[in-house]
Amino acid sequence: MNELTDTLNILSLEDWNATATGVLSHIKNPIQNTFFTSNSDLIGKTLRQSIVYFAETLNTVDQSSCILGNEFRSARTHKYKSLRSPDEKTSETTTPIEITTYAPIAFEYIRTIIGITANDFQSSFECGELISFVNTGRSGSQMYKTQDDTYIIKTLRDHEAKLLIRILAGLYLHYSHKSSLMTRYVGLYSVNMCSIVSSEIYCVIMLNNLPSILNIHELYDLKGSSVGRHSSIDLPIKRLKALKDLDFELFYPYGIRIPSDIYRRLKLTLESDICELRKLMITDFSLMLGVYQLDESIQKTENNEKTSKLKPKPQLGISALFAAITIEQTAFESNNFDETNKTSNVSNTKLIKKFIMKPLHLIACSQENTFTH
Template sequence: MASTAAIAAKLKKKHVRVKHQKVKLFRANEPLLSVFMWGVNHSINELVHINIPVMLMPDDFRAHSKVRVDNHLFNKENLPSHFKVKEYCPIVFRNLRERFGIDDHEFRESLTRSQPVSVETPGRSAARFFITSDKMYILKTLTSEEVEQMHALLKQYHPVRLVREMLVREVSSLNYRKYDLKGSTVDREASTKELEKDLPTFKDNDFVKDGTKVHIGEPAKQSLMETLTADVEFLTRLHLMDYSLLLGIHDITRGNTETQPDPAGMSGDSEEEDVEIYAIESHESAPQPEVYFMALIDVLTHYGVKKQAAKAAKTVKYGSSADGISTVEPDQYGRRFLDFMNQAIV
């Protein structure tokens, strides 16, 4: 029978391998993005086990999920060891993704396979914008007021189909001009700083000065204007204004011979990818062959006390030109926006 000393000696020679929990890493160059990627992955994985009800209930539009992580297994270079993630109305947004034909697995891959890349945007907004590595989605940080506004309008938005966001992957990689159009004229031209960019965002006065038109023909124009009108009427009912039509115009002729600079530092589009593109081709009678990408953006601005005060200040400043300022009542804003689009689309 082996002695106690002999057994102890054998145990000392034996190498014990400790099995550590496998943790998916979300490497990003700042904690905000790492936590965001972790949160999206966690949320999608949790929702896999939940059946989406046929009819959403009022509580679904007020619900949120919150998870707090205190995990020493995370390498601080990849993720903070202590953080919290809160998701608003997870069932509602899962339902919206289904309605728009967005597969949860593909959605998660777009947002978490590689870190989103920061992109510069025009305007005075303090919001930060990011584009996913596959260029399928743009991410925008929201203020607490904007989150509250989104929460308030979500129940009304859910049964309505707004104009789909343009496919950012295509717009950011093709040869195109980009316009942010509100239908107003005061201070609505690209700044000198904006014009220094490789891909500047032009505005209403630039659009008019360039003599630009969206050449899609009468049947397509009628269909598009019906959609835009329905969307504007919906936003007006919610007392929202200050939204824009983001328009990307791809010149097919130039696109065949040139490569447009990529602001996110990524390569162009691949013809092998089977991706649905939300775009309208120019009519055969157009001066040149083009493809138009469009989306309504910045739809969360409520016409409240701040905007009313801004309107009063601008009215005093610009006097008779006040009708052209962007800050006006939602009804007037919507009518002016649609009038401008009706002139811009031929």
């Protein structure tokens, strides 16, 4: 990949027409998704290298040139000429690509207040190529995750990316409060392959709330509605990762019991987050709930995964999911610590230490008081 040059800009969103931009982005979205899918590997490789480059040069370029007060409106574009693979049937040998980082200093502030060091952030993108995976939502967004499972990268529509920039200062203030379960956005970029019409694609970096190391058995996307809130996926093993409100009511007809201290802190935190979202004029949001079944982690399933049936369950506690202090024990208690898996266990322990979204910490609940009974 041949590097060319950088361009610094100040964003101007005052004259942005939200309605017009929203309609246009909905029209462009299917075209962009098709383009993204066919160029996923190239985009992922270019994006990862650019994120590392922007992180390395943040202090020397952005910090030294940004005027005080413009931290939330600055942008820097890096231009590349990417070599095409030899088997492509085209007369062009290179593809001009522009990668833009938005509000890089502001996002560095955000990463700092939520406990991400510059070295940790950069190392997550240096440890290997991004992994593309399927998004089970209706948005059609394309998804990547880092090799260490710490970050998720998701494509955004144009109006969604611009909205994120507009509310970024408000999110920064809210993230400063420890008691919040809101998604932590830690970077925003765009990829523009200049030889393709309407190919600019926005990508946001988020902290992974439920990394695979936790081995969550059920994942719910809860909106507090019953309209269309039933999983349409047929295979049970896949459906368990894309459950909705009506599925939750079916599997837990009596709800889920949790310790009273956690309940009170969780309720206060969610009410605070919802109030903040309303202030930011955001009304479409979900509560992502992961359930780790202790009994399922130690029992051997007799039925094949494809033929196993989902059954309603009694009231169950989810202390293990909230117990940040015992995550490592929960993740490894079923492993046999013999010579063959020592290396794997050491690696997993390092990944657990990078897991920042520990629910007990996020709702400011003292685990010492909660789990002593």
